[in-house]
Amino acid sequence: MERTHKAHCLVLTYPTQGHINPMLQFAKFLHHKGLKVTLVTTHFLLNTLQLHAGSSSCNVALETISDGYDEGGYAAAESADAYLNRFWEIGPLTLTKLLERMSSSEYPVDCIVYDAFMPWSLDVAKKFGIFGAVFFTQSCAVGNIYYHAHKGLMKLPVSGDDGEILIPGLQLPLEAVDFPSSLCDLGSNHAVYDMVVGQFSNVDEADWVLCNTFYELEPEVVDWMSKLWPLKTIGPTIPSMYLDNRLKEDKGYGVNLFKQNHDACMKWLNEQPKDSVVYVSFGSGSELGAEQMEELAWGLRISRSNFLWVVRESEAGKIPEGFVEEISEKGLVVSWCPQLEVLAHEAVGCFITHCGWNSTLEALSLGVPLLAMPQWTDQGTNAKYIMDVWKTGLRALPDENGIVKKDVVELCISELMEGEIGKESRRNAMKWKEVARSAMAEGGSSAKNIDEFIAKVVEYVQP
Structure with a gap:
């Protein structure tokens, strides 16, 4: 045959x-x-x-x-x-x-x-x-x-x-x-x-x-x-x-283990100014402890930036009580979202990430600065390269108990969204975006x- x-x-x-x-x-x-x-x-x-x-x-x-x-x-x-x-x-x-x-x-x-x-x-x-x-x-x-x-x-x-x-x-x-x-x-x-x-x-x-x-x-x-x-x-x-x-019309991977809040995410992002939103996601597998979730939540709350936070259903119980209602005018919390579309949206100014390799590559390929909060496996190495080799972001430093405190979260967001470090990270991220496109x-x-x-x-x- x-x-x-x-x-x-x-x-x-x-x-x-x-x-x-x-x-x-x-x-x-x-x-x-x-x-x-x-x-x-x-x-x-x-x-x-x-x-x-x-x-x-x-x-x-x-x-x-x-x-x-x-x-x-x-x-x-x-x-x-x-x-x-x-x-x-x-x-x-x-x-x-x-x-x-x-x-x-x-x-x-x-x-x-x-x-x-x-x-x-x-x-x-x-x-x-x-x-x-x-x-x-x-x-x-x-x-x-x-x-x-x-x-x-x-x-x-x-x-x-x-x-x-x-x-x-x-x-x-x-x-x-x-x-x-x-x-x-x-x-x-x-x-x-x-x-x-x-x-x-x-x-x-x-x-x-x-x-x-x-x-x-x-x-x-x-x-x-x-x-x-x-x-x-x-x-x-x-x-x-x-x-x-x-590959024409190839906009997504095509499979997903989680149901996405697509319309809610994109509608909310479309209403935000350019480079004004902090996107937060820790991927499909990382689990934050209750104390870290609380510190992250209040760090986002006291920052001057609006935010879109992905919290998987299995993690939702760790969000502080009343938090979602309290931040309704400056933030949106969803259980999952179309990450590529979000990162490509002009409203997104930086990405708080666990530094999984897929998320890291996606951010580099779409020109988005990163705030690294590695949790386990290979993420610490990826975070090191993000900050010190590719120079596309910052690493949020934990305290002696391994917790990134709310004031550190707020300070890092401010640096990336408004400071000189953020400007340099954005320039470098855009450079890698072009290199990634050229490679493929x-x-x-x-x-x-x-x-x-x-x-x-x-x-x-x-x-």
């Missing part, structure tokens, strides 16, 4: 919003370039996803594997350790069954692009003789740190007593607060540590290494890591309308790497 596509690529993602979005966006690029693409996630997550009709993601086929918790996903597991142990046991078996079924179909799989969190995917791919490409959803700087931890090339746990630490390939020395949290407190969550460091357990066997960043953002570390593996930057993987506009445009650094990856896959399939 004559092929109607260049190759069939399976894109296998770890089942959280922050991992699905960039990998789905990459899948759209591959489809746009003539590959047949199937996105694979867990049974439970597929039943949870809200698919948006009309999105270009509708051109990507969907399949599932099991994580061992088909009825409830991660929330049904006894612990993070239990979830990952079960997923790592069941996942490879069900992926094998999926590939066996597809091998006798009209479109057998030629390539697997798999989330770096799930290195066992490569082992399965190799059994089938399939091209295997690992996809890192974090920055190269963070990946480099995890690699050094995996190889035993750095002292663990990292502590405040260590002073400044220089990791080969990074652009500046780091202190303990700048490292991924799992490397500082080894005993708090063994499962997370094993997963993030285990990303490099078999990376040497991958046919290709893909990173959701762009070369100009992290040149030193990309060059350093490229000496180890066939590494290519292919990001920022955000909807095309905000970058190169090659035809002939740009990331666009060329995507084309090279596709050519390599096709060559592997049709030598």
Whole structure:
């Protein structure tokens, strides 16, 4: 049978919003370039996803594997350790069954692009003789740190007593607060540590290494890591309308785990002056303690700026009683919102963020200054780069108990919205916006790497 596509690529993602979005966006690029693409996630997550009709993601086929918790996903597991142990046991078996079924179909799989969190995917791919490409959803700087931890090339746990630490390939020395949290407190969550460091357990066997960043953002570390593996930057993987506009009508990722307050958000923003609004969101997974939520709330209240604050339903009980009613004339609190549309809106002057990598890339790509309040995982490293390398914002410093107090929140907002630091951060953010667009445009650094990856896959399939 004559092929109607260049190759069939399976894109296998770890089942959280922050991992699905960039990998789905990459899948759209591959489809746009003539590959047949199937996105694979867990049974439970597929039943949870809200698919948006009309999105270009509708051109990507969907399949599932099991994580061992088909009825409830991660929330049904006894612990993070239990979830990952079960997923790592069941996942490879069900992926094998999926590939066996597809091998006798009209479109057998030629390539697997798999989330770096799930290195066992490569082992399965190799059994089938399939091209295997690992996809890192974090920055190269963070990946480099995890690699050094995996190889035993750095002292663990990292502590405040260590002073400044220089990791080969990074652009500046780091202190303990700048490292991924799992490397500082080894005993708090063994499962997370094993997963993030285990990303490099078999990376040497991958046919290709893909990173959701762009070369100009992290040149030193990309060059350093490229000496180890066939590494290519292919990001920022955000909807095309905000970058190169090659995928027409590609305005959103196309899937969501949360119901958005779209109309309320945009109507309110449309009524605000240019650069007047502080947008606040801590992503799909970060959880603030009750004391931190209260300090943040009152810091927003006493600031001179209007604000749009995303508080997920699971976090709403931590908002001070009466707060929403009290700030109704200067603020809007919603359970979820279309973040890209919000960041692209002219009314938004800065973004208070947990510094998840997706949020960081989105802000850089849309020219929005950042107020960094990192919580855990890779966010401290991202915050360090935001302030000291890319110079697109400030880091709100916590007190001795780890709480960013309301007066610090208010002062940082004032600096970013009205001060000289804010002006410089805005200028730098706009510069990165243009660089990000250039990277994804035809002939740009990331666009060329995507084309090279596709050519390599096709060559592997049709030598």
